[in-house]
Amino acid sequence: xxxxxxxxxxxxxxxxxxxxxxxxxxxxxxxxxxxxxxxxxxxxxxxxxxxxxxxxxxxxxxxxxxxxxxxxxxxxxxxxxxxxxxxxxxxxxxxxxxxxxxxxxxxxxxxxxxxxxxxxxxxxxxxxxxxxxxxxxxxxxxxxxxxxxxxxxxxxxxxxxxxxxxxxxxxxxxxxxxxxxxxxxxxxxxxxxxxxxxxxxxxxxxxxxxxxxxxxxxxxxxxxxxxxxxxxxxxxxxxxxxxxxxxxxxxxxxxxxxxxxxxxxxxxxxxxxxxxxxxxxxxxxxxxxxxxxxxxxxxxxxxxxxxxxxxxxxxxxxxxxxxxxxxxxxxxxxxxxxxxxxxxxxxxxxxxxxxxxxxxxxxxxxxxxxxxxxxxxxxxxxxxxxxxxxxxxxxxxxxxxxxxxxxxxxxxxxxxxxxxxxxxxxx
Amino acid sequence: xxxxxxxxxxxxxxxxxxxxxxxxxxxxxxxxxxxxxxxxxxxxxxxxxxxxxxxxxxxxxxxxxxxxxxxxxxxxxxxxxxxxxxxxxxxxxxxxxxxxxxxxxxxxxxxxxxxxxxxxxxxxxxxxxxxxxxxxxxxxxxxxxxxxxxxxxxxxxxxxxxxxxxxxxxxxxxxxxxxxxxxxxxxxxxxxxxxxxxxxxxxxxxxxxxxxxxxxxxxxxxxxxxxxxxxxxxxxxxxxxxxxxxxxxxxxxxxxxxxxxxxxxxxxxxxxxxxxxxxxxxxxxxxxxxxxxxxxxxxxxxxxxxxxxxxxxxxxxxxxxxxxxxxxxxxxxxxxxxxxxxxxxxxxxxxxxxxxxxxxxxxxxxxxxxxxxxxxxxxxxxxxxxxxxxxxxxxxxxxxxxxxxxxxxxxxxxxxxxxxxxxxxxx
Numbered sequence: 001x002x003x004x005x006x007x008x009x010x011x012x013x014x015x016x017x018x019x020x021x022x023x024x025x026x027x028x029x030x031x032x033x034x035x036x037x038x039x040x041x042x043x044x045x046x047x048x049x050x051x052x053x054x055x056x057x058x059x060x061x062x063x064x065x066x067x068x069x070x071x072x073x074x075x076x077x078x079x080x081x082x083x084x085x086x087x088x089x090x091x092x093x094x095x096x097x098x099x100x101x102x103x104x105x106x107x108x109x110x111x112x113x114x115x116x117x118x119x120x121x122x123x124x125x126x127x128x129x130x131x132x133x134x135x136x137x138x139x140x141x142x143x144x145x146x147x148x149x150x151x152x153x154x155x156x157x158x159x160x161x162x163x164x165x166x167x168x169x170x171x172x173x174x175x176x177x178x179x180x181x182x183x184x185x186x187x188x189x190x191x192x193x194x195x196x197x198x199x200x201x202x203x204x205x206x207x208x209x210x211x212x213x214x215x216x217x218x219x220x221x222x223x224x225x226x227x228x229x230x231x232x233x234x235x236x237x238x239x240x241x242x243x244x245x246x247x248x249x250x251x252x253x254x255x256x257x258x259x260x261x262x263x264x265x266x267x268x269x270x271x272x273x274x275x276x277x278x279x280x281x282x283x284x285x286x287x288x289x290x291x292x293x294x295x296x297x298x299x300x301x302x303x304x305x306x307x308x309x310x311x312x313x314x315x316x317x318x319x320x321x322x323x324x325x326x327x328x329x330x331x332x333x334x335x336x337x338x339x340x341x342x343x344x345x346x347x348x349x350x351x352x353x354x355x356x357x358x359x360x361x362x363x364x365x366x367x368x369x370x371x372x373x374x375x376x377x378x379x380x381x382x383x384x385x386x387x388x389x390x391x392x393x394x395x396x397x398x399x400x401x402x403x404x405x406x407x408x409x410x411x412x413x414x415x416x417x418x419x420x421x422x423x424x425x426x427x
Numbered sequence: 428x429x430x431x432x433x434x435x436x437x438x439x440x441x442x443x444x445x446x447x448x449x450x451x452x453x454x455x456x457x458x459x460x461x462x463x464x465x466x467x468x469x470x471x472x473x474x475x476x477x478x479x480x481x482x483x484x485x486x487x488x489x490x491x492x493x494x495x496x497x498x499x500x501x502x503x504x505x506x507x508x509x510x511x512x513x514x515x516x517x518x519x520x521x522x523x524x525x526x527x528x529x530x531x532x533x534x535x536x537x538x539x540x541x542x543x544x545x546x547x548x549x550x551x552x553x554x555x556x557x558x559x560x561x562x563x564x565x566x567x568x569x570x571x572x573x574x575x576x577x578x579x580x581x582x583x584x585x586x587x588x589x590x591x592x593x594x595x596x597x598x599x600x601x602x603x604x605x606x607x608x609x610x611x612x613x614x615x616x617x618x619x620x621x622x623x624x625x626x627x628x629x630x631x632x633x634x635x636x637x638x639x640x641x642x643x644x645x646x647x648x649x650x651x652x653x654x655x656x657x658x659x660x661x662x663x664x665x666x667x668x669x670x671x672x673x674x675x676x677x678x679x680x681x682x683x684x685x686x687x688x689x690x691x692x693x694x695x696x697x698x699x700x701x702x703x704x705x706x707x708x709x710x711x712x713x714x715x716x717x718x719x720x721x722x723x724x725x726x727x728x729x730x731x732x733x734x735x736x737x738x739x740x741x742x743x744x745x746x747x748x749x750x751x752x753x754x755x756x757x758x759x760x761x762x763x764x765x766x767x768x769x770x771x772x773x774x775x776x777x778x779x780x781x782x783x784x785x786x787x788x789x790x791x792x793x794x795x796x797x798x799x800x801x802x803x804x805x806x807x808x809x810x811x812x813x814x815x816x817x818x819x820x821x822x823x824x825x826x827x828x829x830x831x832x833x834x835x836x837x838x839x840x841x842x843x844x845x846x847x848x849x850x851x852x853x854x
Contacts (some may be wrong), residue, residue, distance in 0.1 A: 028528065037456050053559065092691075114760030142622070143625050144625070144634060144635075145635075145636070146634075188589040190733045196572065198571070200753070202749065202753050205753055205754050206713055206730050206732065206735070206736070206754040206755075207571060207573075207712055207714070207715070207730075207759075208571075208572075208752065209572070210734055210735055222714060238741065240676065240737060240738040241737045241738075242734060242735055242737070243455065243678065243732065243733060243734055243735060243736045243737055243738055243782065244734065244783075245672060245676045245738060245783035245784075247783065247784060249667065249672045251670065255817060268848060285634055286633055286634030287634070289632060296514050303633050303634075305633065305670065306633065306670060307619065307637055307670055307671065307793070307794070308619045308631055308633070308637055308666045308669055309633070309670045310667060310669070310670055311668075311670055311672060312667065312668070316766070318664050324627065326627070326629050326632055327632050327633040327634065328633075330632075330634065331634050354672065355679065356672035356674065356842065357672075357674060357784065357842065357845065366734070367734070372644065414444070415783065415784065416849065421701070422843065422844050425546055
């Protein structure tokens with residue numbers, strides 16, 4: 001083990017791995033250590049994700065980050081031959097009349113930008129998805145205020161992936177490049193020092209120029225020239241004590257696996273994609289969505305938490321079954337009666353590092369510390385681009401080159417002079 | 428006491444008072460209650476402020492908020508005859524060569540915008556401020572990296588005020604208008620309810636539309652039609668549990684009063700203002716500043732905390748004398764030797780609600796809850812404008828009219844579609 005690394009990356013989730021990989025690509029001779037509190041790569045919130053990918057964003061930044069990352073994953077799977085279980089099943093938004101109207105400008109914008117999508121009318125949806133109830137009409141439905149499905153909006157260059165395989169890809173490449181890993185190592189605090197120490201007690205003082213000297217962990221301090229914080233929702237635990245606001249809050253993300261013979265027809269829905277399965281599907285109400293997982297003959301179901309669900313970090317989050325039975329099931333079973341009486345066969349929970357301002361990653365440099373946070377639930381679909389921007393920031397570059405030779409300003413996604421348009425197409 | 432108020436304002440600091448005042452101006456018949464955990468108005472962070480005012484901002488939003496508020500305070504003191512101890516002593520930035528260069532574009536911009544300022548060269552400064560050491564040259568100075576003063580930048584329409592008098596003004600007006608006050612009342616949590624309750628346990632559920640029903644306090648729940656959160660750094664304690672990120676962190680603000688015969692000449696510095704006193708002065712290094720308080724024959728000294736000083740809220744903050752002796756004194760005594768050997772005669776501490784993104788207030792509406800936060804240390808100089816915007820939001824208006832008939836878009840300073848330029852002139 002080195003006594004002092006050139007680069008220490010905190011967090012071996014998909015974002016930290018991507019950052020480390022692109023830093024090692026840029027600086028093959030740099031000594032680089034990745035630490036993580038878990039026992040292996042991708043075991044934190046990366047493993048808890050629904051791992052869906054879409055390029056249907058209206059903001060240029062989001063679209064660029066997602067498209068280049070999706071293209072990179074395609075490249076890894078198709079050209080490098082490293083299987084990522086990348087299935088381009090598409091994203092299907094089932095929209096109410098109200099939502100279709102709200103999204104009409106988004107459609108125009110996506111068309112202009114060359115985002116590939118198509119729409120389905122109710123007759124097409126009815127014919128293609130026999131399991132879908134377009135106009136839920138029970139007494140319950142009325143009381144709940146559920147809306148009729150009026151239209152389907154289908155994102156073509158969207159799909160699902162296995163984040164543990166992407167993590168393994170980056171890890172194996174990093175090991176080839178000589179990067180070191182240290183697991184069961186939890187970052188406890190960042191320690192600043194004065195650039196020109198006067199040996200005064202209490203340094204660094206307000207009037208001294210400062211730099212990040214080392215990171216304290218449960219296994220002792222680790223000094224480095226540069227630190228990369230890719231610790232997801234745990235980032236503020238490191239930055240608040242040194243007075244840096246990385247502008248994120250933790251939001252619990254719960255997923256429920258449902259596996260049952262009654263879901264076979266749904267899983268074998270044809271006509272949307274080459275996998276002959278139902279796309280990743282978003283219901284009109286309740287922020288409920290599901291993801292087909294044909295490999296395990298199951299469906300993963302979730303609901304995006306919003307107003308009323310706390311921002312609060314838990315050490316070892318567990319999924320709450322009532323979140324399925326009370327929040328998800330009443331909506332899901334109305335639109336998709338094939339779920340009636342089904343209960344989860346498995347469930348798990350993680351955390352999103354939510355940037356409430358613009359729901360776009362924050363990639364910033366503060367002295368010799370680079371921060372990647374604010375993935376807001378779209379970390380896997382943007383991770384490769386985020387890692388490349390982190391590597392560009394380490395080089396002090398104003399511009400990063402993403403996969404496919406796309407360029408992006410590094411300042412644009414930082415904390416100072418941030419310039420990100422509000423995203424108009426949220427799930 | 429009403430069982431249900433039209434409006435409950437949380438926080439009787441200067442911002443909450445201003446919001447309440449402008450809401451009552453707009454809706455004289457509304458029943459309005461202001462609650463505060465302290466025993467009287469303006470006893471929280473409002474009382475701990477350095478209470479300085481400036482209009483020297485480059486961002487249009489900041490300039491508009493500050494100018495209209497300063498003009499309103501002038502109106503209250505000069506036309507309404509309510510003394511606020513408003514002393515337009517000016518702001519004097521003592522700039523190093525480096526800083527003068529950095530701010531050269533700011534000067535051009537301020538000129539264009541009609542912000543009144545003038546500059547002083549070193550000879551003028553030397554003649555006008557005999558207490559100032561323009562070129563600190565001790566061994567200590569070199570080690571500390573302190574820079575020579577190269578130029579003075581003087582903001583004319585700037586000064587100091589007594590926040591407790593502004594608070595008292597708003598309070599007396601509010602009492603005339605029939606607003607109620609309830610002190611020793613601490614907001615504990617906000618309670619959401621479903622707009623259309625189905626009587627299900629655990630409501631409001633994710634798929635239900637929600638509104639804020641009541642606020643739980645140490646003295647029981649208080650229901651209201653609209654809530655206005657003007658709780659400063661305590662706002663996230665109320666909003667995090669309901670999943671709203673108001674994008675602020677608490678930063679400790681410490682002030683030290685120094686009173687000594689050796690400061691008499693400094694306090695009687697002539698030529699800058701009609702009060703024949705030294706302006707509010709900012710030193711080139713260490714983020715150190717001081718404020719003359721001729722009424723008490725003293726100077727208040729502070730240093731803006733930055734990297735290395737934690738974001739952490741304390742229940743009853745107290746000033747730390749080492750912050751003066753180690754962080755402030757070494758810088759202050761080099762530029763102003765009249766402080767040599769002086770120790771604080773009094774000290775106090777409060778908190779800034781810091782918006783790190785753009786250092787500009789956040790005034791947002793979420794359902795029937797209006798949030799005013801992110802004052803970032805300039806709450807007193809922007810409070811009247813913030814209160815008017817809160818009142819406009821309550822009316823559902825897209826535009827607020829500030830004092831002096833200035834218009835401002837309400838969405839611009841909100842959380843969604845926020846459009847605030849980065850401020851280029853920070854203290």
